[in-house]
Amino acid sequence: MCVVSQCFLVGNKVMKHRFPETSKRIASHPASKKIAAASRRVLERHFPPKKISTDEATVELNGINRFADRHIRRFLQIANDPDCKNPEIDLSLDDPAEADRIFNNCKLLIIRNAYSKKFLGEVRNNFTSFMKGLKSGRISTQGTTTTGDEYFYLSRGQGRWEIILPENLAHPDLVADEKILNILNQPHVLGDDIELRSLQSTNAEGGVGVGQTWHYDQQFLFGEGLNDFGIAGHDLPTYSVVIGIPMMDMQREHGPTEFCVGSSAVSGIPDNPLVKDKNLIAEGSLWQQYVQHGENSCPPQLWRSPLLNFGDVVLFDYNIRHRGGWNDSQNMRSILLAIYSRTWFDDINFGNIRRVSYHEEDQKAADVLFRSRLSRPEYMQVEDTTDEEENVQLKDIKDFNPADSRPAPFEINHEQVEFIASNFNVKGIDGSDVILHVNENVVGPFPPGYSRSILGTTGDTFVLKSRDITLGKWIAKSSGQVVFTKDAMVY
Numbered sequence: 001m002c003v004v005s006q007c008f009l010v011g012n013k014v015m016k017h018r019f020p021e022t023s024k025r026i027a028s029h030p031a032s033k034k035i036a037a038a039s040r041r042v043l044e045r046h047f048p049p050k051k052i053s054t055d056e057a058t059v060e061l062n063g064i065n066r067f068a069d070r071h072i073r074r075f076l077q078i079a080n081d082p083d084c085k086n087p088e089i090d091l092s093l094d095d096p097a098e099a100d101r102i103f104n105n106c107k108l109l110i111i112r113n114a115y116s117k118k119f120l121g122e123v124r125n126n127f128t129s130f131m132k133g134l135k136s137g138r139i140s141t142q143g144t145t146t147t148g149d150e151y152f153y154l155s156r157g158q159g160r161w162e163i164i165l166p167e168n169l170a171h172p173d174l175v176a177d178e179k180i181l182n183i184l185n186q187p188h189v190l191g192d193d194i195e196l197r198s199l200q201s202t203n204a205e206g207g208v209g210v211g212q213t214w215h216y217d218q219q220f221l222f223g224e225g226l227n228d229f230g231i232a233g234h235d236l237p238t239y240s241v242v243i244g245i246p247m248m249d250m251q252r253e254h255g256p257t258e259f260c261v262g263s264s265a266v267s268g269i270p271d272n273p274l275v276k277d278k279n280l281i282a283e284g285s286l287w288q289q290y291v292q293h294g295e296n297s298c299p300p301q302l303w304r305s306p307l308l309n310f311g312d313v314v315l316f317d318y319n320i321r322h323r324g325g326w327n328d329s330q331n332m333r334s335i336l337l338a339i340y341s342r343t344w345f346d347d348i349n350f351g352n353i354r355r356v357s358y359h360e361e362d363q364k365a366a367d368v369l370f371r372s373r374l375s376r377p378e379y380m381q382v383e384d385t386t387d388e389e390e391n392v393q394l395k396d397i398k399d400f401n402p403a404d405s406r407p408a409p410f411e412i413n414h415e416q417v418e419f420i421a422s423n424f425n426v427k428g429i430d431g432s433d434v435i436l437h438v439n440e441n442v443v444g445p446f447p448p449g450y451s452r453s454i455l456g457t458t459g460d461t462f463v464l465k466s467r468d469i470t471l472g473k474w475i476a477k478s479s480g481q482v483v484f485t486k487d488a489m490v491y
Contacts, residue, residue, distance in 0.1 A: 069276050071232050072273070072287055074266075075262045075263075075287070078106060079261070081105055083105050083106060084106040087105075087108050088109065089109065096185075097186070099111070100183070103238075103315065107261075107319070109183075110313075111313050111314070124394060126169055127201070127394065128392075128393065131400070139380045143376050145373050145376060152375035159207075159327070160203065160324075162202055165374060166376070175199065188237070189238060189241065190340060191342065193342060193343045194342060195369075197340065198347075198349075198373040199338055199339075199372060199374060202324065202334070202337060204255065204324070207328070210326060211323065211325050211478075212324045216322075224269070226270070233265040234264065234265055240345055241318065241339070241340055242338070243315050243338040244313060244336070246333075247394055248395055254331070255325025255333065259303075260321040261320070262302050263290075264317050271294075286299060286301060293420050297451065298321065298481065300423060300451060303422070331396065332394060340368075418479055419460075419462075420453055420481040421452055421484070423447060424483050426471055427466075428467070430467075434465070438460055
């Protein structure tokens, strides 16, 4: 509960973050300015500033603690938590409390054997028919969504597409599986009152599907909440999660999703936070490594990229930094994404129109789908069984984009860019040093857990060697971060 003056100021901050255009119109009204001024006078009278010292005068203003120590300590705790090094459970063991504990610690959870391969095979068959229909023109790429979007088919870069799925693909056993809902309903995940907000797919064509930059699905709910309200990171409960459901056994060459564990604990705090314990942000600290390159990299100590089998899923918090990798395989890489949230949360990524579900025979599915974003193509013709691609599997779909010509093979343009090279776990031979080379020029020692920034051009060749034996090689395609692991190069 807040007094009127507090509610007005906090509400104004939320409006600016969530509804910027509406906020501008309200703020320009003369009455708003008078109320804001009066509210600040009331707060200053009842909650006088508590100055701590000259350089920390604004740290505790009106009772707000702006020190970031506890958030950075939580960040470091996650980095060293054994659970967060391999945050997974087997759903066949049916232990939602254990899932809740791991997710609460890491905000990331791999769920093995989440769906039976037989059922998921049926889902994949239906999804494949949908994709082939989009490619052939049997299904229109024009249309809307149930939440008011004027599109459902969106290019996300060369050879990469985001596609909202229609309701006939929202099978009750997919979106309202009892064991998975039991995990989502745990107190540290989403609790009892949840909705499916969107069912979509992310697709990258083999050989041309470009990778993503590091990003959050949405910034912290209250912007720079630590400075504004003394709230950041895990102070807020998880309010939205993504479940990634791969349509194949994922291999490193497919470019599986990468996560930066611990990033959720420091969302909402500035890059240069005020702390009491200066050692937390000292030169060489993990925090300094984390903020050194902004949102363009993840320290190798925090980098995770689980390989999921068909039937496994990954569950992650909206506030964890992640990216999809380059698809260097010859196969289409498709992952279904089911986005769930608490019912009070309105996602700024899409509309929030409430509607009635068609799953009247399954009340649990109907409740979950009550406000979900699903596609409404302008037309969907019955599948033609004489289609020459009838027997083509999902992974073998080529030349997918029906709206344009096939994306040209990726061409390196030799532009000057900055790379961040990181060694996740590549060790030297018999304890000898790992040395990084760029275009056969020695850069220097490159031990596990180390990152360095390199100015070069696309087309440069990065090579890891130990005792003159090549351990790994990568040809730079674009700016960003490359992570060297024992099994592959990830970028």
